[in-house]
Structure formats: C-alpha cells, structure tokens
Amino acid sequence: MGLEITDLQSGYGNIEVLHKISLAVDDGDYVAVVGANGAGKTTLLKSISGTVRAKGGSIVFNGNDLLARPAHKVPQLLIAHVPEGRQIFPELSVYDNLMAGAWLVKDKDQRAQTLGEVYDLFPRLKERSGQMAGTLSGGEQQMVAVGRALMLRPKLIMLDEPSQGLAPKLVTEMYQQLAEVHGLGTSVLLVEQNTTAALKYAKRAYVMEQGRITMSGSSEELRGSEEIRKAYLGI
C-alpha cells in the first residue's frame, strides 16, 4: 500500500516532461527525489496532486486511482501537497491560513486538536496567529504552508523544495520538524535540489535527470555513491 507510480508520462501541452517514471512511497516511508533544476521534480508532484494532468501510466494511492480524480478531490484521500515557493494566502491571518487547510476535516474537535499540534510544532505560528500571513518572514511563511498541509492530518505529505531560500539554520530546523511529523506516522515525499539535506533526512531516494529516474536506493547507499558525490554533493 501507499503511493505507487508506474510508467508515468506527464507534461505541459505537447511537451512531455516525465518519460515513464516509476516510483513508490510505502506507508511510513520517507522518500526524497533529488536532481538538478528542470529534471521534472515539480511536475512529478503536480501530477500526483492532479494540478497537472498526466498523459499515461498510473498513480495509485492506497488502492485509489489518482488519475481519475480532479485535483480538489485528491486532498480527500489525505494527501497534502506543499507547493514550491511558500504558497500562502497573503491577506489572511495565520489562523485563517491554517484553517484553510482543514475544511475537509468535518470534526470540530479534531480540527482544534490538530491546530494545537501544529502550534506545538511551530510555536512561532501560535505567537503570530492573528497576523496577516503576507507580513511574515520567508521562513515563517514556509511554516504556514507546511502547517496548512498538516491541518489535514495527511497520510502522505509532499513537499516541493521546502528549504528554498531559507537560512541554513532554518533549513535544519525545518527538517527536524519534518522528521517529527514523519515520526508520528506520516509518509513523506520530498523533492529537493538541496541533495545534502535530502539524503541526510530521507530513508530512500531517487535521482532524477531530464524526466527519467536514473538511480535509486537507500540514502546511505546514494551518499556513498561516487557519481552522486561528484554531481550533487560537491565533495
């Protein structure tokens, strides 16, 4: 069970970006997809969340065919997508931003409890709950975006370059918070250019080049691979 992608072909208009990609994220897994700019990592996540329509292959999550669903119905399966570049609702308060991630959760008590958990994870958001999200710092906006995804209590959380534009200290913090989320049983699918960080925290990883998966294995194996060290880690 979990997420299973087989021979996925996807892209924009007539341009195919992903050429028959297969990968899997098992229950409780922590998987990273690393690769250079333009390799197709973002397209992969968008195809899973349905914001880009796949052209071939299959994406199945816990027995549900994702390609048969419109994008707004994917979150109903408890898949949360944190898109690239701090996609928040700038004119809404932090509280309203978080609540925007929870309207599929009908149970009021669960909403309140999850909100408490998100505030525990990101105490800064609790302090700023009444503030307009657009006025927060970059790191805090990223917390809002991740927090909104967590409000769904996802089984699978997908993150697109969460470390982008963050100070090194905040990158470490963000990944430690993510590790906590994973520790509570959420599967993680992470897309990162920051290969060092990705291979440090993920259990397994795929390497993507020009729309194809060229390598995969445990993070430990990949960290030891000569090719990876040269091409992505710079050591």
Next chain:
Amino acid sequence: MRSLPTSRPWRIAFYLVALAALFLAPVYLQSSYSVRILVLVCLFGAASTGWNLIGGYANQISLGHTVFFGIGAYATVIFQGTLGLSPWLAIPTGIVLAVIVALLIGWPTFQLSGHYFALATLALLPVFHIIATYWEDLTGGSVGISVPILPSGLDTLQFDTPTPFFYIAAVLLVLVMILARWVRQSVLGLQLDAIRLNPQASTLAGVNQFRAKMKALVMSAAVVAVAGSLYGAFLQFMDPDTAFSWNTTLNLVLFAMVGGVRFWWGPALGALILIPFGEFASAQLTGNLAALGQLAYGVLLILLVLFQPRGIGGLFSIVWQKATGRKL
C-alpha cells in the same frame, strides 16, 4: 475579519445606531427628493453588495450583472403592467430567471481559469439589450412598459409618498447585508478568499473552485434580481435603456470598489457616498458646469484607486487599527 469576538457589545451598539440612522432617515430628511435618493442608495447598495459576493469576495469580475438587475425589473413591470399580477409574484420569477442565466454563464466559464468569466459577462449585456428591444410582445420593444396608476398600498407597491417604498428598500438592503456578512464568515467565504488570493493553493487545500464560484454567482444573481424587481416597481416603468444600461454595470462595480470589496459593508458604503454625490453634482452644476462635476468625480476616483486601492473601507480599517490596535 473572522475570529474576533472581543468588544461585542460595542459592535452591536454600533449596528443598532446605524440601523436607527437608516430607518429614521425619512424623519430627519423631510424632503421627498432626499428620500427618493435614499431609495436609490438602498436598491443599488443592495445590488452592489450582491455583485460583491462573486466580484469582490472571489475577484471574479462580472461586467454583466445589469442583466440580472434588468431581468428583475422587467419581471415587475411585465407582471404589473402587462399581466395585471402582483409585483410580489414578479420577485421570485425574476430570481428564478436570473439564476438560470447565471448557471448558463457560470457553467462553461468557471471550468476554465483566467478571464473567461469576465469576458462572457461583458457580452451578456448587449445580448439582453437586443432581446429587450426586439421581443416587442414581451417587453414593449424600445418604447418599454409603463405600469398604470393603481390604488396605493403594499400589494401594488405604489404609494403617495416615497417614504413607504424607502422602508421596503431599506429592509432589502439590511437583509442583503446580513447575507453578505454571513457568507463572509462562512466556510464559503474562506474558500472565496482562498480563490481570490491564491487559486492554485486553494485547489491543493481541497477547494472545489468551480462549485464555490457557482454558489457565489447564484446568490449574487438572485440578490441583484430582487433589487432590480424593486427598482422596476419604484420607477413604474422600464425600457431597454433603463433596464440594461452600462451605467448600472459600472455603478455596481464602482460602489463596491470605492467602499471596499473586502468588506461586507463596503458596497453599501460606496453607494451611500457616490449616489448622493452624483445627484448633488448634477443638481448644482448645470449648463457648462455639468462637465466640471463629472471631471471632479473622475479625478476623485483615480486618486482613490491610486492611493487607497482597498477603498474607503480599507482607509477605515487602517484608522481603526491605529486607534484600537485591533483589526476590523
């Protein structure tokens, strides 16, 4: 804003004062000319508040809402003038017809992203103007329909003074504003906010954009149709130029933008400021000076858009925040 339960008594007190000021207006205004202007404020304020449900809350700019207004207006004069039926029956008829048109325009365009909705609504107005002009059996063509003078009373919506009609229009305005406030604070309001601020992220949060927009559009069309029905009853006359006029479209958008589209009370505030201003300017500035009034109006609007794009409501909320330290 949502989730600010503090200082509730003050809020309620303020609403009561505003309500009293509205309903006592005929007492302190006295002249029936002023009361007539207030009727227009209420009707167009209600219509603009209706426009704002989709145009402001979700930023789906409609340039065709006059069509819903005109449908409501024609329903009244046709019912009362041609068929001899009660204008009160025209109101639900107008709502049903307006909602059908809204569904037909929203169904194809809301499945697309971008400006297709605005473009489609832009085309709607000339189409209805032409229909109203050439379907003479129904609308009386370009001559229009006049309602004969009937015994005055609530059942005919004809009165000897404008004051009773003002109370009906004021009740409509209050009801529409309650609806607008309720939508603003409901889950739908939050979804429309999300669509306006970040459509992509709203989908990822599980918002069915199509359905949320359709709900807002249907409510919006219904509200505008009711305002139109009462407008028809107020004028006791309708022709294509009055019912399907560009001016109405511009005014609905303008009142909302001047008052502040982010606020449920914004469009009504805009109507309250701009309608008397326009009437005053055209009454005082006659002859060669008429152009001057329009010029001043234009300059004021440009300044407002440049310096306070969130409208007078935005200005209020800044002052309020400075004074009380809390958001409005």
